[in-house]
Each structure stands twice: as C-alpha cells, then as structure tokens.
Amino acid sequence: MRYLPLTDDDRKAMLDAVGVxxxxxLFRDVPDSARGGEPTDLPDHASEMAVERTLSAMARKNVTGQDAASFLGCGAYRxxxxxxxxxIIQRGEFLTAYTxxxxxxxxxxxxYLYEFQTQVSMMTGLPVANASMYDGATACAEACAMAIRVxxxxxxxxxxxxxxxYTATTETFLKxxxxxxxxxxxxxxxxxxxxGRVDSRTACVVVQNPDFFGHLKDLTTLADACHEVGALLVVAVAEPLSLGLVNPPGEMGADIVVAEGQSLATPTNFGGPGVGLFATREKFMRQMPGRLCGETVDEDGRRGFVLTLSTREQHIRREKATSNICTNSGLIALAFTVHMTLLGEAGFTGLAEVNHATAVRLAEKLEQIKGVKVIPSxxxxxxxxxLPKDATEVVDKLADKGILAGVPAARFWPEYEELADVMMVAATELNDEAAIDAYVAALKEVL
Amino acid sequence: MTMWFTKDHEWVRVEDGNTATVGITHYAQEQLGDVVFVELPEVGRSLAKGEEAAVVESVKAASEVYSPVAGEVVAFNKDLPDAPGTVNTSPENEGWFYQLKLDGDPDTSDLMDQAAYDDYVASL
Amino acid sequence: MPEGMNPMDAMQGANSPTVTGNKGLQVEEPLIFEMDSPGKSAVDLPPAPETAGGDRLGGLKRKGRVGLPGLSEPEVVRHYTRLSQKNYGIDTGFFPLGSCTMKHNPRLNEKLARLSGFSDVHPFQPTKTVQGALELIDTLADWLKRMTGMPAVAMSPAAGAHGELAGMLAIRAALEARGDARSIVLVPESAHGTNPATAAAVGYKVRSIPANDAGRVDVDALKDALGPDVAAFMITNPNTCGLFERDMVEISAACHEAGALVYMDGANYNAIMGRVKIADLGVDAMHINLHKTFSTPHGGGGPGSGPTVLSDALAPFAPLPFVVKQDSGWHLVEHEADPACKGAGKTPFGRMKGYHGQFGVFVRALSYMMSMGGDGLRQASDDAVLNANYLMAKLSDVLTPSFEGPTMHEALFDDRFLKDTGVSTLDFSKALIDEGFHPMTMYFPLVVHGALLMEPTETESRQTLDVFITAVRALAEKARSGQAKEYFAAAPHLTPRRRLDETRAARKPVLRWTAPEATADA
Structure with missing residues (x-):
C-alpha cells in the first residue's frame, strides 16, 4: 500500500513501545456492538494503473468542451x-498547506490572499474584500445575512x-x-x-449584473432608491470577466458585491469547486463573513501578512459568529489571483473585449436565422x-451533432411554460469563427 | 462617588446620583490582552440591567459587556474606536465605555464594592 | 506599509545581514502591484472578431482603469514560486496539526481530476453527455455509504461546516415534518466552534454539555439536559481530545428516546473509518471532510468537500441536487417537481450551493479510496491510531498528557509541564518551527489548559516520528531548564518572517494594497 510508510516490523516495535x-x-473504547465495522464489501487496494484505468473509463463517458463546440454559461464559463x-497551483507548498x-x-x-483581496477590490470597485467564500451562490446568501446584520x-x-x-441557496440559508x-x-x-418594492423594512435588494438572461444594467437608480430608505444593494456577478469591460458595481452604488470566480480560475469541472468573491464598503468590514488577510510587520519590522479580525469567526465567537464558514476556497483563490496577475490590466481588459466581440458576432449571426430572437439589447x-421551437429539444438534438448549444431555461424553471422556447447562450475566446459557423449551420438544420 | 463591580468584570461609577459611567476592569483587560476594537451603544438607547451593551475584542477573544445598571445612554467614549488600547492602559479612567442617565436609584444589590471585588479577583 | 518606506526597506527590516534582505534561498518578494510595468501581459490573446454593429454594452463601458499591474510570464512564475517557498505544506514535512488530518495528498488524484473528461465538462450539459460524471458521483456516494453503513448521503456540501449545516437543516426539516421543530441543540463544551455556529444558523439555541474527568461527554449531564425542547445533540467522535466516546451507543439511544436526533461531527473520522460503521453508533447525520479523511488537498484553506451521510429518518430531506440510477442511466434530480423526487417520497429541504457539489474534489477522493481499497482504509485507521499512541507513549514522561489513553488519532497534552518555566504553549510551538516541523494545534480544545494537540496521521513513518520525538523531548528539557525563556519567547528565529504583530493588524486593518500616490493624496 503505497501511501502507508509503516512496515510490519515498525508496527510491532511501536505496539511494544505503547505496551499493547x-x-x-487501542480500539478498546469502541463499544462491542459497534465493532466489526471493517469495510469488507469494498474492493481491496489497487495500483495507480488500475485506478487510472477505472476512472479514465468514467471520464471518457463524458462529452467534453474539446469533443464538442461549447456555448454554455449560466454562471460557469469555459x-x-x-x-x-x-x-503554480500544483506546487506542493501551496497545494498541501493548511489554512x-x-x-x-x-x-x-x-x-497571495492579500494580492487576491486587492484584485477583487479593484475589480468590483469596493474598498475591502475577503479571502474568499465557497462559491458565488453561498457568497450571495452570506451577503444577505450580512445585510440583515448591518x-x-x-x-x-x-x-x-x-x-x-443563488436564489435557492439564499432561501436555504435564511430559512x-x-x-x-x-x-x-x-x-x-x-x-x-x-x-417600487423597496421600503423601510428592506435589508437588501439583490440583483445580478449582467443578469441571468444576459442583460447589462445601469444600477445607479436602484442603488439610490435603496440608499434613500437605508437598504443595501447587493450585486452578484456570475461572470467576473465582464468587469474588464463594464462599469464596476461599486461605482454604480453597490454596497456588497459577490461573484463566482470560477471563470477566471479553473476549468468548469462539472460545476465545482469554484471560489466566491466578496467585497464591501469599509464601514461594514467587521460585519463581513469569512477570513480576512491583513498587512502588518514582524518583530524585525519587516512587512508581513496575517489573518485578522478573526473575532468575527466561529472558532472564537461560536454561536455569535458572523457565519459558520471555516474552510474557504484558498487554492481556487490562488488560481484566480495567478490568472489575474498573468493577464494584468491589458490582458484582462483585452480578454473581456475578445469575449464581448465574439458574443456580439454570434448574436449577429443568430439574429439572421428566421424566428430566432436575441433577447437582451x-x-x-x-x-x-x-427560439421558434422547444429549447430543450433543440439543445438535445444539437448535442447529438457535437454542439453544446446553450442551456434551456426550462432546466431551471420547468414549471414556466412561457420559458420553454428560451435558452441561454455564451461565447468566449475559445469559440472561434469556425465553431460559430458550425453552430449557426447546425441550428438552422434543427429548426 | 461610588464604584461598583460585577462578576463579569464590568465597573460602574455613579457620579452624582443621576449619571453612571461604565467600563471594564483592570483584571478584564489583562485577561483579554491587547484590545483592538470596541463596539459601543448608541446615544439614546435604553439599557436594562444585564443587557448586552457593548463588545470588546482583542486579537484572540471577543467579550460582551453587560450593563451593570439600567438607564438611557447619554454618551459613549468617542476616543475609543481610534485608540482601543486606552482600555489596556487606563481601563478604569480614560478607557470608560459609556454613560447612562439613571432612572432613579440604581439597583446595586448584586454588585460588589472595591474591597469585595478585590477579594473576588484574588479568588480566581 | 508604513509611510515613507519603499518596498525594499519594508522587506529588509532592521537586522538583515544582507543588502537585499534575502537569505540564500529565502528571497524577499514584493507585491505584484509593486512590480507593475504598465502595458505588459503574460497572456497573448487571439484578435477580437470584427462585428457589424460595434459593441452592445448599452453605454455601460468601464471608464477608468482597473488598476491591475502588468507582468510577463517569467516574472509571474518566479513571483509565485518564491511565495510558495515561504510556505510549509504536508509535502514539506511533518504537519501534526491536531483535528486537521494532514495526510499525504497523492498526485494521482491531481492527475485524474485534470482528465479533460472530468475537468472540461460543464454543469449544465444535457445529462446524456455527462453520464461518466454522474456515475462518478454515484460511485463515490456508494463507497461512502458502504464505509459508514448509512443509507443515504448528501453530496453537495462544500466543506465540513457546510456539511454540518446540511445535516442540521435535514434534522430541522425532519422534526418539522413531525410537527415539532423544537428549539435547543446540545453541544459538548469541547466542540469545535462550527458546531454552535451551525446550530445558531439553523435557528436553534445552543446549550453546552460539560465533559467528565475522563475527557468525554458527561452522560448524566446530557440525560438531564435532554427534554421535549431538544432537537439534536451534536457530538464529535472521536472527540476533540482525541478520545473515543465510549458511551456513544447509549448517548444515541438516550437522544432518540427523548425525541432528539444525533449529529456526529466527522472531523476525526480518519481514526475509525476502517474500524467502525457509523450506523452502528446510532447516528443520524455525519459530515465527512474529503479534504481530511480522503486525502484531497487542503490547498491553503480549501476548497474542501463535506458529503453528509444520513439515516433513514433524514434521508428524505436530503438537499438538491442528487443523482439516481435509472434503467436509462444516471439521472440528476434538480427539482422537487422531478418524478424521481416527489414520486419517490423525497422532500428536499432546499439547495446548499451552486451546481452539483465539489466535483473536482470528488474525483480526487474516489481516486484515493480506490487506491486504498477497503483493506487499505482499515490499515490507514490502524496506522493513524498507532502513530498517535506511539507519540503519546514516547512523550508522556516529558509532556503532560491530559487524559488516560488509549487515544485515537491524536495525542492531547496540556501545559502543566511548562509550569513556572515562563514558556507558554505558543512559545513552545513556535520553537518547533525552527526545528523544521509545523506546530501542533495550540489552545484547542478549550477544555484543557494550554492545549497541545498532535495528530500524526498514517502518513508518517516511524523515522519521522522518532526525529520529532527527539526534538520535542529536547525542547521540553530546554524549557524546563529555566534557562531558555528568552529563546522560546523570540522563536521562531529562522523563518522568512518572525512573529507578526497581530494587534497592529487588527487595530488598523489594512486589507489591500493602495498605490503610494493615493496614500499621499488621502
């Protein structure tokens, strides 16, 4: 068993040292009725080769973004x-470190957490950011809990x-x-x-920008309306690359910005793990959930960094903590921060431009198909x-043609019949002209 | 002017029969270590005896401050948010937390005087 | 950075023996924001396609700069490589951090998680195109159920505390379905902080149950506290003192008798995974930290994954989504309206997070479990427990063990051995850093004074443990000599940074870099 260094001789010598x-x-404290829990119905240990063979076979049963042209988004971007x-993220000193x-x-x-917090703050247009949450959905739920506290x-x-x-997760958290x-x-x-729905009882309003259907919105009027009655505006960003090209929510009056960082950190990984970004105004700093990294000096006066303001957290505050969160998403935060560093200002804004232009190009071509309407302006x-047809059927047929064409709205709202012909389509720098043309041609065939 | 103490290490000084000042004791600041943050009650808030009135935090601990007597908050120590270390250097003077206007004679039946509190601390 | 200092000054410090502040392979490294060459990028982009009608941003185009620095690829790689060298990981050395199960993270796991068939799959592809991904989730679920003997598992929780939340939400849903949500959750005083924080998040009041002199739950006190208002008892087993709760079966029975459910915190499951079936303990819910027990990397603080096994009483309330195997293949249930949900008698309490759980972590955990097999997982528990007892046996005469053994996966000592030395648990632990070890967990659990909690895991060889034992013994003698108080107080001496001023960090929090000009303006 390659992961276990003790030999039988070691074990014997060590048992002697312990005196048993x-x-x-050593398991004598386990009650008799709970003994005999050996996992005997599981297979025995296996070689690297054997495990690789088994899991590779499972992996091959999936259609990947390399096998098919993928135009999927809805909060997870390729x-x-x-x-x-x-x-960098596989360096053992990062990968195998603890909190x-x-x-x-x-x-x-x-x-790197300090660099991450700074980048998130810059992108969102808000002065303080935490060291990450589990994902965008849980960050959104935590933002609402924080708005209630504030x-x-x-x-x-x-x-x-x-x-x-994000909606469902927030409902669960606040239930x-x-x-x-x-x-x-x-x-x-x-x-x-x-x-019209904001009033003096409102703790916060949560909007997404661009929203789930793609609409980009100016949020300043809504922000003003919230602030007029003392409510907070929470803005969720599911595609943080948009912040390279679009007005940051902080500048539009958001009090808390939450985002899913996956798109700038990792492949889509069937949806997880992601990384939740969380930024807010300075005056709410002590009401934030999650870990915070701060600057200080060591005994020799050299700059260094520490986790700080931890009295907000569960290990000190227990049932009075701002959140029960303990683990965050450190390694994915590293991936995010490395990518942002690699891109830099020019790369980040440039990549955002390529994405937008690609999506506009796709929209222009789709709009030429009879009966197809691009909804957001x-x-x-x-x-x-x-679409002029049921979106689920169209997506299904196009999948057979090697095109992952979009996500039908019915996947999220099966009960809304009026959404049966709506699907969400995303385009990134990975969708080249040939893929767009193949998509348009295939869509014409199935409509 | 009389000073009273609680088992939770708050002190209260009744100034002129009508106003009371509240803070935490020398012993309390010593147990907490370097105080980094203090959250104080707003002026106008009315506090019941034993109600959670303030929070004091060090790097590794956070502690609620319970009002030793009842009354309405008339002032809080505006210097503390910027200089929380005052709680360590002068806990029973400049490091005061807030002032109350008392409703009448304060209920001090469960509070200790200086001598009783000193004995109590010595027993811990 | 203090005003008027340049980055180099900040790094050099007062006592640097070198011009640069570097010490051989320990290289000082500025922040990326201090390395900015405007216009530079480490990524070459494809050209933006031409569009017929210009942009469609609705006039919302960003006006100002983001503020990101420009660097080339070699600069970025070197920057993060140097940062990595200031870190201690399980790859670096022995990491006896109690309650954290720092075991080896096999690289096979990393390789398999990066297969494009797992990594380059989108969560909203038609399910017929992700049968292998659903099969993987279902296979891991099956292994976890067999290991624990529990009938169901919620796969979506993102971490241990998130799993606790799932378990407690299921408990609340089950009680509400019975018409009686109750109002109190009991938690032992030795519990990890997430337990009371979670109970509070689910709307319960928390009552603490004391420990007895043997470091275990005081069963009589628990029985006294049980009553018609108690919804659940949250217990960690093996507990945070490293001890098996001998009375666990009786505890569960007493809770059930009183109409309460039992949540077991699985943080310390590694000790018993191959030895005890959780179902035999009468437990209703337990989260499993895949990033502890099943070898997926901690990653400097996540991502974790916290699948939560559930009893028959709680299974119907498991959160969305979940995978079911049907004749036509694997099916992902994402809605209550799905016939495989309501039709199958399930009433999920809701959704825990986006998408379908920490899939990338699932691949790693299953890779590990298949590598170890049933026999290897049992041996791992045995070796983890043996290693902890070996540390206990070899250190008991110089340190002060808090409770009588045998211990499970970790050895708990308190600071009586440091009495009158002027050396604290913190000082002692920091001195271990200079010896090349990560310190043990300090000051937790709170039920003993100045706790030192060591969890060696099965990863460590006898040779490694012996070197550690030698170092701890020597340090204990040094502390007790009464001559080395200053040495300990100033430790660590040899690290990239010495002790950091946490008071300063907390009094005037500086949570991001700000351009020096901006500071001057402000």
Missing part, C-alpha cells in the same frame, strides 16, 4: 487556462434576474432566521419593478435567445 499486544487493544497557472494560522511559515499563502432589518428582495441557484425572502419570478425581459458574453 495488538492494534485491536475560458483558456494558462499552462503556468496550473503549474495559514502560523504566519511565520505561511507568508506564501497570506501574501441594517437590523429582515426583508430580502431577490431579483428574478438572479441566478436561480430559519427571522428574515423574509421575496424572490421574484424569472425575468427574461428585465422588466421587473424593484424600486445590452449584454457581455452571454444572452438569452427565443
């Missing part, structure tokens, strides 16, 4: 991951343009609090009246389209 005859004696990024509780031997982790109010209003998984969550129905045309790299 067999390892069974972007090029630079080779140096994957090399940096011993700062003298964790400056590597702490410095405002001491209990009404939460969720836009119908919010990712349905057993005093909060009252009003989640508006799906809103493909972006016509809902949020301003302003979007980034993703938009909803209305």
């Amino acid at each position: 005859a067999s390892v069974d004696d 972007h090029h991951v630079p080779a140096s990024l994957d090399y 940096p509780y011993q700062p003298e031997i964790a400056q590597g982790t702490l410095q 405002t001491k109010r209990d009404r939460v209003l969720l836009s119908g343009g919010l990712h349905p998984h 057993h609090t005093s909060a009252e969550v009003e989640a508006l129905g799906p809103n493909p045309l972006a016509v809902e009246d949020l301003v 302003a979007f980034f790299n993703e938009f909803a389209v209305r």
Whole structure:
C-alpha cells in the first residue's frame, strides 16, 4: 500500500513501545456492538494503473468542451487556462498547506490572499474584500445575512434576474432566521419593478449584473432608491470577466458585491469547486463573513501578512459568529489571483473585449436565422435567445451533432411554460469563427 | 462617588446620583490582552440591567459587556474606536465605555464594592 | 506599509545581514502591484472578431482603469514560486496539526481530476453527455455509504461546516415534518466552534454539555439536559481530545428516546473509518471532510468537500441536487417537481450551493479510496491510531498528557509541564518551527489548559516520528531548564518572517494594497 510508510516490523516495535499486544487493544473504547465495522464489501487496494484505468473509463463517458463546440454559461464559463497557472497551483507548498494560522511559515499563502483581496477590490470597485467564500451562490446568501446584520432589518428582495441557484441557496440559508425572502419570478425581459418594492423594512435588494438572461444594467437608480430608505444593494456577478469591460458595481452604488470566480480560475469541472468573491464598503468590514488577510510587520519590522479580525469567526465567537464558514476556497483563490496577475490590466481588459466581440458576432449571426430572437439589447458574453421551437429539444438534438448549444431555461424553471422556447447562450475566446459557423449551420438544420 | 463591580468584570461609577459611567476592569483587560476594537451603544438607547451593551475584542477573544445598571445612554467614549488600547492602559479612567442617565436609584444589590471585588479577583 | 518606506526597506527590516534582505534561498518578494510595468501581459490573446454593429454594452463601458499591474510570464512564475517557498505544506514535512488530518495528498488524484473528461465538462450539459460524471458521483456516494453503513448521503456540501449545516437543516426539516421543530441543540463544551455556529444558523439555541474527568461527554449531564425542547445533540467522535466516546451507543439511544436526533461531527473520522460503521453508533447525520479523511488537498484553506451521510429518518430531506440510477442511466434530480423526487417520497429541504457539489474534489477522493481499497482504509485507521499512541507513549514522561489513553488519532497534552518555566504553549510551538516541523494545534480544545494537540496521521513513518520525538523531548528539557525563556519567547528565529504583530493588524486593518500616490493624496 503505497501511501502507508509503516512496515510490519515498525508496527510491532511501536505496539511494544505503547505496551499493547495488538492494534485491536487501542480500539478498546469502541463499544462491542459497534465493532466489526471493517469495510469488507469494498474492493481491496489497487495500483495507480488500475485506478487510472477505472476512472479514465468514467471520464471518457463524458462529452467534453474539446469533443464538442461549447456555448454554455449560466454562471460557469469555459475560458483558456494558462499552462503556468496550473503549474503554480500544483506546487506542493501551496497545494498541501493548511489554512495559514502560523504566519511565520505561511507568508506564501497570506501574501497571495492579500494580492487576491486587492484584485477583487479593484475589480468590483469596493474598498475591502475577503479571502474568499465557497462559491458565488453561498457568497450571495452570506451577503444577505450580512445585510440583515448591518441594517437590523429582515426583508430580502431577490431579483428574478438572479441566478436561480443563488436564489435557492439564499432561501436555504435564511430559512430559519427571522428574515423574509421575496424572490421574484424569472425575468427574461428585465422588466421587473424593484424600486417600487423597496421600503423601510428592506435589508437588501439583490440583483445580478449582467443578469441571468444576459442583460447589462445601469444600477445607479436602484442603488439610490435603496440608499434613500437605508437598504443595501447587493450585486452578484456570475461572470467576473465582464468587469474588464463594464462599469464596476461599486461605482454604480453597490454596497456588497459577490461573484463566482470560477471563470477566471479553473476549468468548469462539472460545476465545482469554484471560489466566491466578496467585497464591501469599509464601514461594514467587521460585519463581513469569512477570513480576512491583513498587512502588518514582524518583530524585525519587516512587512508581513496575517489573518485578522478573526473575532468575527466561529472558532472564537461560536454561536455569535458572523457565519459558520471555516474552510474557504484558498487554492481556487490562488488560481484566480495567478490568472489575474498573468493577464494584468491589458490582458484582462483585452480578454473581456475578445469575449464581448465574439458574443456580439454570434448574436449577429443568430439574429439572421428566421424566428430566432436575441433577447437582451445590452449584454457581455452571454444572452438569452427565443427560439421558434422547444429549447430543450433543440439543445438535445444539437448535442447529438457535437454542439453544446446553450442551456434551456426550462432546466431551471420547468414549471414556466412561457420559458420553454428560451435558452441561454455564451461565447468566449475559445469559440472561434469556425465553431460559430458550425453552430449557426447546425441550428438552422434543427429548426 | 461610588464604584461598583460585577462578576463579569464590568465597573460602574455613579457620579452624582443621576449619571453612571461604565467600563471594564483592570483584571478584564489583562485577561483579554491587547484590545483592538470596541463596539459601543448608541446615544439614546435604553439599557436594562444585564443587557448586552457593548463588545470588546482583542486579537484572540471577543467579550460582551453587560450593563451593570439600567438607564438611557447619554454618551459613549468617542476616543475609543481610534485608540482601543486606552482600555489596556487606563481601563478604569480614560478607557470608560459609556454613560447612562439613571432612572432613579440604581439597583446595586448584586454588585460588589472595591474591597469585595478585590477579594473576588484574588479568588480566581 | 508604513509611510515613507519603499518596498525594499519594508522587506529588509532592521537586522538583515544582507543588502537585499534575502537569505540564500529565502528571497524577499514584493507585491505584484509593486512590480507593475504598465502595458505588459503574460497572456497573448487571439484578435477580437470584427462585428457589424460595434459593441452592445448599452453605454455601460468601464471608464477608468482597473488598476491591475502588468507582468510577463517569467516574472509571474518566479513571483509565485518564491511565495510558495515561504510556505510549509504536508509535502514539506511533518504537519501534526491536531483535528486537521494532514495526510499525504497523492498526485494521482491531481492527475485524474485534470482528465479533460472530468475537468472540461460543464454543469449544465444535457445529462446524456455527462453520464461518466454522474456515475462518478454515484460511485463515490456508494463507497461512502458502504464505509459508514448509512443509507443515504448528501453530496453537495462544500466543506465540513457546510456539511454540518446540511445535516442540521435535514434534522430541522425532519422534526418539522413531525410537527415539532423544537428549539435547543446540545453541544459538548469541547466542540469545535462550527458546531454552535451551525446550530445558531439553523435557528436553534445552543446549550453546552460539560465533559467528565475522563475527557468525554458527561452522560448524566446530557440525560438531564435532554427534554421535549431538544432537537439534536451534536457530538464529535472521536472527540476533540482525541478520545473515543465510549458511551456513544447509549448517548444515541438516550437522544432518540427523548425525541432528539444525533449529529456526529466527522472531523476525526480518519481514526475509525476502517474500524467502525457509523450506523452502528446510532447516528443520524455525519459530515465527512474529503479534504481530511480522503486525502484531497487542503490547498491553503480549501476548497474542501463535506458529503453528509444520513439515516433513514433524514434521508428524505436530503438537499438538491442528487443523482439516481435509472434503467436509462444516471439521472440528476434538480427539482422537487422531478418524478424521481416527489414520486419517490423525497422532500428536499432546499439547495446548499451552486451546481452539483465539489466535483473536482470528488474525483480526487474516489481516486484515493480506490487506491486504498477497503483493506487499505482499515490499515490507514490502524496506522493513524498507532502513530498517535506511539507519540503519546514516547512523550508522556516529558509532556503532560491530559487524559488516560488509549487515544485515537491524536495525542492531547496540556501545559502543566511548562509550569513556572515562563514558556507558554505558543512559545513552545513556535520553537518547533525552527526545528523544521509545523506546530501542533495550540489552545484547542478549550477544555484543557494550554492545549497541545498532535495528530500524526498514517502518513508518517516511524523515522519521522522518532526525529520529532527527539526534538520535542529536547525542547521540553530546554524549557524546563529555566534557562531558555528568552529563546522560546523570540522563536521562531529562522523563518522568512518572525512573529507578526497581530494587534497592529487588527487595530488598523489594512486589507489591500493602495498605490503610494493615493496614500499621499488621502
């Protein structure tokens, strides 16, 4: 067993040192009725070769973004991951480290978290960011819980343009609090009246930008309406690459910005793990959930970094903590920060431009197909389209032709018949002209 | 002017029969270590006896401050947020937390005077 | 950085023996923001395609710069390589951090998770194109159920505390379905902070149960506390003192008798995974930290994964989504309206996160479990427990063990051995860093004074343990000599940074870099 260094001789010598005859004696506190829990119905240990064979066979049963032209988004985006990024995050000192509780031997982790917080702050246009949450959906839920703490109010209003998984996760998190969550129905045309629903009981309004159907919106009016009655505006960003090209939510008046960082960090990985980004205004710093890394000096006066403000957290505050979160998403935060560093200002804004232009190109071609309508007038790299046929059937048929054409809205709202012909389509730098043409040709065939 | 103490290491000084000042004791600041943050009650808030009134935090610990007496908050120590270390250097003077307007004679039946508190700390 | 200092000054410090502040292979490294060459990028992009009608940003185009620095690829690679060299990982050396199960992270796991058939798969592809991914989730679920003997498992929780939340939400849903949510959750005083934080997040009041002199739950106190208002008891087993809760079966029975459910925190499952079936302990829910027990990397603080096994009483309430095997293949249930949900008598309490769980972590965990097999997982538990007892046996005469053994996966000592030396648990632990070891967990659990909690795991060879034992013994003698108080107080001496000023960090938090000009303006 290649992962176990003890030999039988070692074990014998060690049992002698402990003063017991067999390892069974060390388990003598286990009640008799709970003994005999050996996993005897599981296969025995296996070689690298054998495990690789078994799991590779499972992997081959999936259609990948390399096998098919992929135009899928809805909060998980397929972007090029630079080779140096994957090399860096596999360095053992990053990969196999624990949470940096011993700062003298964790400056590597702490410095990249500080760089990460700075980048997130810059991108979102808000002055402070934490060291990451599990993902965008849980970050959204935590933002609502924080808004409730800050405002001491209990009404939460969720836009119908919010990712349905973010909505559902927020509802789950707040289910057993005093909060009252009003989640508006799906809103493909972006016509809902949020301003009219904000009142003095509102803790926060949550909107996504670009929203789930692709609409890019100016949020300043909504932000003003929230602030007028003392409510907070929470903005969720499912595609953070958009921040390279679009006004940051902080500048539009957002009080908290949450985002899913996967698109700039990792392949889509069937949806996980991701990394939740979380930024807010300075005055709410002590109400934030999750870990924070801060700058300080060591005994010799040299700059260094530590986890700080930890009295907000569960290991000190227990049932009064701002959140029960303990683990964050450190390694994916590293991947995110390395990618942002590789890109730099020019690369980040340039990549955003390529994405937008590619999506516009695709939209222009799709609009030429009879009966196909691109719904949002302003979007980034993703938009909803209305088809002359049932979207689930179209997606299904195109999958057989090697094209992952979009995500049918019915996947999220099977009960809304009026959404049966709507699907969401995303385009990134990985969709070249040939893929776009193949997509358009195949779509024409099945319509 | 009389000073009273709680088992949770808050002190209260009744100034002129009508106003009371509240803080944490020397012993409390010593147990906490370097104080890094203090959250104080807003002026106008009315506090019941034993109600959670403030929070004091060090690097590794956070502790609630419970009001030793009832009354309405008339002032808080504006210097503390910027200089929380004052709680360590002068816990029973400049490091005061907040002032209350008392409703009448404060209920001190469960509070200790200086001598009783000193004995209590010595027993810990 | 203090005003008026340049980055080089900040790194050099007062006592640097070198011009640069570097010490051989320990190289000082600025922040990326201090390495900016505007316009540079380490990524060459494809040209943007031409569009007929210009942009469609609706006038919302960003006006200002983001502020990101420009670097080339070699600069970026060197920057992060140098940062990595300031870190200690399980690849670097012995990491006896109690309660954290720092075991070897096999590279086979990393290789397999990167197969394009796993990594380059989108969560919203038609399910007929992701049969292998669903099969993997179902296979891992099957292994976890067989290991624990439990009938169901919620796969989506993202980490241990998130799994606790799933378990407690299931408990609350089951009680509400019975018409009685109750209001109190009992937690032992030795519990990890996530337990009370989770109970509070699910709307429960928390009551603490004391430990007895043997470091275990005081069963009489628990029985006294049980009553018609108690929803659940959250217990860690093996507990945070490293001890098996001998009365676990009786505890579960007493809880069930009183109408309460039992949540077992699985943080320490590594000790018993191949020895005890969780179902035999009468438990209703337990999360499994795949990033502890099943070797997936901690990654400097995540991502984790916390599948939560559930009893028959809780299984119907498991969160969405979940995978079921049907005649036509694997099916992903994403809605309550799905016939495989309601039709099958399931009433999920909701959704825990986006998408379908920490899939990339699942691949790694299954790779490890298949590599170890049933026999290897049992041996791993045996070796982990043997290693901890070996440390206990070899250190008991110089340190002060808190409780009588045998211990399970970790050895707990308190600071009585440091009495009157002027050396604290913190000082002692920091001195171990200079000896090349990661310190043990300090000051946890809270039930003993100045705790030192060591968890060696099965990863460590006898040789490694012997070197560690030699170092700890020597340091203990040094501390007790009474001559080395200053040495310990100033430790570590040889690390890239010495002790950091945490008070300063917390009093005036600086949580991001700001351009020096901006500071001057402000």
